[in-house]
Structure formats: C-alpha cells, structure tokens
Amino acid sequence: MKPRVLMAMSGGIDSGVSAMMLQEQGYELVGVTFRTFDSITESCMAREKGCCSVDSIFEAKHLAEKLGFEHHILDARDTFRKTVIQNFIDEYLQCRTPNPCVLCNPIIKWGILLDMADELGCEFLATGHYARIGEQNGRLFLRKGHDAQKDQTYFLWKLTPEHLRRTIFPLGDLTKDEVREIAARHGFVKLSQKKESEEICFVPDNNYRNFLHENVPDLAERMPPGMFVSTEGKMLGQHGGLYNYTIGQRRGLGIALGAPAYVVALDAESNRVLVGNKEDLMCQSLVVHDLNLTKYADFTDGMRVDCRIRYRNKGVSSRLFHADEGVRVEFDAPVESVTPGQSAVFYEGDDVVGGGIIG
Secondary structure: OOOEEEEEOOOOHHHHHHHHHHHHOOOEEEEEEEEOOOOEOOOOOOEOOOOOOHHHHHHHHHHHHHHOOOEEEEEOHHHHHHHHHHHHHHHHHOOOOOOHHHHHHHHHHHHHHHHHHHHOOOOEEEOOOOEEEEEEOOEEEEEEOOOOOOOOHHHHOOOOHHHHOOEEOOOOOOOHHHHHHHHHHOOOHHHHOOOOOOOOOOOOOOOHHHHHHHHOOOHHHHOOOEEEEEOOOOEEEEEOOHHHOOOOOOOOOOOOOOOOOEEEEEEOOOOEEEEEOHHHHEEEEEEEEEEEEOOOOOOOOOEEEEEEOOOOOOOEEEEEEEEOOEEEEEEEEEEEOOOOOOEEEEEEOOEEEEEEEEO
16 A cells, blocks of 8 residues: 555646546545635735635645545645745845745745645655656755756755655656646546646736735835936936836836846845846856755865756856855856846756755
C-alpha cells in the first residue's frame, strides 16, 4: 500500500491531472484547496479569478468528488494577508518589485499545508508544479521541469531539502500538451481545454496600482508626486508617485523626450524617478540577500552558474561570490532591467543551486 498523500488542488488542469496520475500509481489521496483572499474586489465588485477564488475552490471539490477521494477547504486568509499580501505592500512602499508567489510557496503551500498533512496522516504533499527533484550525496534539490516553457522552479527556489523530502511533483517529466491529453483521456474534456491565468491571484485585474490604492489608505501621502530626472541630472517633469513605476518601464511615464525613455532607478530618499535610455538599464552585477542554497550547503567564490532574474529569462552565464551583504553575482555579459525585490535563481544545467532576493 502506497503512502497517503495530501493533494494541493487549485481547480485547474495541472493539479487535477496530478491527482489522476497519483491515483493510478496507487496512492491514497486527500484533497485540499486553500482560501487566501476575499473573492470580491472593492474597486470593481467583480468576481476574482485565479487559483484561490471561490469558483476554483468548488471546481477542485467537485473534481475530487468525481475522482472519489475526500476534499478539505482550508481558510488561510489571515496568514496570507499578514505575510504574503503585507510583504507585497511593504515592498512596493520601499520602491521594490515583489514576487508574491515566491513567498507564498514556503509559507502557505509548504508551510500550513505540511502542517495539515501531519494532522491528516499524510506522508507527502503533492502539487501540480512543473518541476522535478534531484538528489546528490543525500541532499535533495530542485530540477527544472521537462517542459522548458512551463518550468516553475524560478518560483520554488525558497523550498529547502526538508520541504522536498516530503514533496511529489507528478508533472515534472511531462509537457503541457501531454497533461491536456491525460485529462481528456480520463473524460475531463472541459478541464483539458481550460485556459490558464498568469495574474497574481489577489490582483485579478493585474493592476497592482489599484490594489495599493485600495489597501494603503494614505498611499498618496506616503508616496507623493516628485520629479523625473535624467541620468545627466536634468529635471524632466513631475511623476505621479514612486509606486507607479518599475525598473525598465517605458510606457505610461507621461513625458515626451523625443526618444524612447526607460525607468532606470527609483530614489526613495529624493523622491525621484531616474530616466535613461536602454543602455542605462544594463547591469554587470547584482547582490542578493535572503539566500537559500539547495544543491550544495555552500559554494566556492567564482562558482559558475546560469542566473535567471525573471521567470521568462533564459539565464545568463555568471559567477557567484560571497559578500558582506549577501551574494554578489557577476554576469559574463550585461543584463537588462535588474529589479530590486525580484528573485535571482542560480542553475547548473537543469539543477537549481539556490536563489535569493535582488537587493
């Protein structure tokens, strides 16, 4: 008899097919879907979309019933707001651009869900992520999913070997097309055709500025209008508050310079937005903090890795060095739009060496 597994279900195709595969392999499943936010936005009073909406919860419950295993709904709204959402707000107020999924994974999916697994007598936690688990010298680490277009290790770098020891990724060796075929073959044709959402789950209209306005009552006072300034120090006009801008942004600046202009930096101390050309966005190095190493317990200065600074980034050949403030990454070739608050993830081939938050 195979172990009992807590199956994290979003109501979507990936977690649904993961459940089907584990059932066929003989695992006893217990389904769970967590609630992380209220389903009505204050601004538009529209039903929210994404993996944690009311609709998706009932879709997950219905799928578990059809597959014949028990399903639980976990209210994680309080924890989610105090950690993931609050961090999202705090980071923007500090002129940084956060990635909430990176924080949600260890706190919610591999935090309170593993606690729930213990309560329900489940040895493992399974999710529908496109990722794999490798092992070297008894140490577990993440490996890229087989489908390069769907690989999600960039969002999972905070997971520790201890997390991975209790994790199953059923989809790691599959492509998205193969996953859709499995759903259809099991009779879930509608599920096999379901579209995906890449929005932040608690920002359904994908407009973080509206979200900040709704959740920070004194936003305008805390981040008032200031000045656009060129890289040469020339005043270019007034900006609408630092929270409206991110590194690399070109559109929506509201200034005409006769040539493409990009946000190069945000200066909270002087309340200025630094604007320059595309060449001004190029960086030769960066520093990360909040480091989590997975494949190795430590590294030697000069270690070669491929560094990814955003989800769709292919990675750049780089070297790692210990630094007083964290880890310094030196790129072999300049990289565009390095953004404080985002993640830098280090790879050796398909293996995740570790990652950190860009300072």
